[in-house]
Amino acid sequence: DGGITQSPKYLFRKEGQNVTLSCEQNLNHDAMYWYRQDPGQGLRLIYYSQIVNDFQKGDIAEGYSVSREKKESFPLTVTSAQKNPTAFYLCASSIVGRDPSYHGSGANVLTFGAGSRLTVL
Amino acid sequence: AQRVTQPEKLLSVFKGAPVELKCNYSYSGSPELFWYVQYSRQRLQLLLRHISRESIKGFTADLNKGETSFHLKKPFAQEEDSAMYYCALLGGFSGGYNKLIFGAGTRLAVHP
Numbered sequence: 584d585g586g587i588t589q590s591p592k593y594l595f596r597k598e599g600q601n602v603t604l605s606c607e608q609n610l611n612h613d614a615m616y617w618y619r620q621d622p623g624q625g626l627r628l629i630y631y632s633q634i635v636n637d638f639q640k641g642d643i644a645e646g647y648s649v650s651r652e653k654k655e656s657f658p659l660t661v662t663s664a665q666k667n668p669t670a671f672y673l674c675a676s677s678i679v680g681r682d683p684s685y686h687g688s689g690a691n692v693l694t695f696g697a698g699s700r701l702t703v704l
Numbered sequence: 705a706q707r708v709t710q711p712e713k714l715l716s717v718f719k720g721a722p723v724e725l726k727c728n729y730s731y732s733g734s735p736e737l738f739w740y741v742q743y744s745r746q747r748l749q750l751l752l753r754h755i756s757r758e759s760i761k762g763f764t765a766d767l768n769k770g771e772t773s774f775h776l777k778k779p780f781a782q783e784e785d786s787a788m789y790y791c792a793l794l795g796g797f798s799g800g801y802n803k804l805i806f807g808a809g810t811r812l813a814v815h816p
Contacts, residue, residue: 616804623713625790625808626748633802641803673748679802691736691794693804695748 586610589674589696596661596668596703604659604699606674613679615657616693619643620671629672632657633679661701672699706731706795710807717781718815725776725810727765727791736794737774738804739765743787751776751789761785781814788812 587608596602608615614633618626618641628641632651646665651657657676661668675693707730717723729735739751752760754767754774765776774791791807 618806623808625710626806628803628805631803639803675748691802691804692738692750692753693740693748697747 587674587676587694587696589672589699591699592697594699594701596701598703599663601660601662602701604661604672604674604701606657606659606696607655608657608674608676608694609655610676610694611654612676612694613654614677615651616675616677617641617647617649617657617659618673618675620673620698626673629659668701669703670701672701674699706793706805708791708793708805708807710789710791710810712810713808714811714813716813716815719783720780723776723778723781723785723812723814725789725791725812727774727776727807729772729774729791729793731772731793731795733795735767735769735774737765737767738792738794739763739774739776740790740792740806741787742790748790781812783814783816786812786814 590605616631617629620626627643629647630641630649632638635654638649638651648660674696677693678690709728738753740748741751742748763778765774767774788809788811790809793805795805
C-alpha cells in the first residue's frame with residue numbers, strides 16, 4: 584500500500600525538549616515537504632527537499648531542523664528554539680517537475696501524510 | 705512576492721445553492737495552480753489543477769490571468785462538499801527548486 588506514513592500521530596512535549604517527527608514514503612518521490620497547519624493561517628512551509636542530502640528552508644524554518652539521508656525519509660526536529668511549537672504538522676511528497684514549462688502528469692502534485700499533532704505542555 | 709489569498713475563512717451555503725470559493729494569486733511568472741481539499745478526518749488531497757482543465761466532483765476552476773484569480777466553482781452544492789479548501793500556487797522556481805505556496809484556506813459548510 585503506497586503512501587506517506589507520519590509518526591507519532593500525537594506527541595506531547597515539555598518545554599525545552601527537542602522532538603523528532605517521522606515521515607516515511609514508499610512512493611519513490613524525489614521531493615518531500617514539511618508544512619505546519621494552524622487554524623486561520625493555512626499551511627506554511629517549514630522545509631523542503633528535492634533530492635537526497637539537500638534541503639531548503641521554507642517560510643518558517645526557525646526553530647526547526649531536518650535531514651534527508653534517504654530518499655524515503657525526511658524527519659523533522661522541533662527544537663526548543665521554536666517559540667510556539669504546538670501545531671499540526673503535515674509531511675508531503677511529490678514527483679519533481681523541474682522545468683517551469685513541465686506539466687507532466689503527477690509532477691508537483693503533493694501526496695500528504697495523515698499528520699502529527701504536537702502539544703507542548 | 706509570491707502569495708495566495710483566500711479572502712473568506714468560512715463560506716456557508718444551503719444544499720443545491722451555487723458555490724464559489726475565491727482564490728487570488730501574486731506571481732510574476734506563468735502560474736501553476738491547484739485546489740486541495742481536506743474532508744473531516746481525512747488527509748489533505750488534490751482536488752484539481754488548472755492545467756488538467758477537468759471537473760472533479762462537479763467542481764471547476766478557471767485560471768484568469770488578467771484578474772490573477774483561480775476561483776473554485778460548483779453549480780449545486782452537496783452536503784458532502786463540506787470541507788476545508790486550500791488554493792495553492794507552484795512558485796519559487798529558483799536554482800531548480802520549486803515549492804507549493806498555500807492560501808489560508810476556506811471552510812465550506814453546506815447545510816441541508
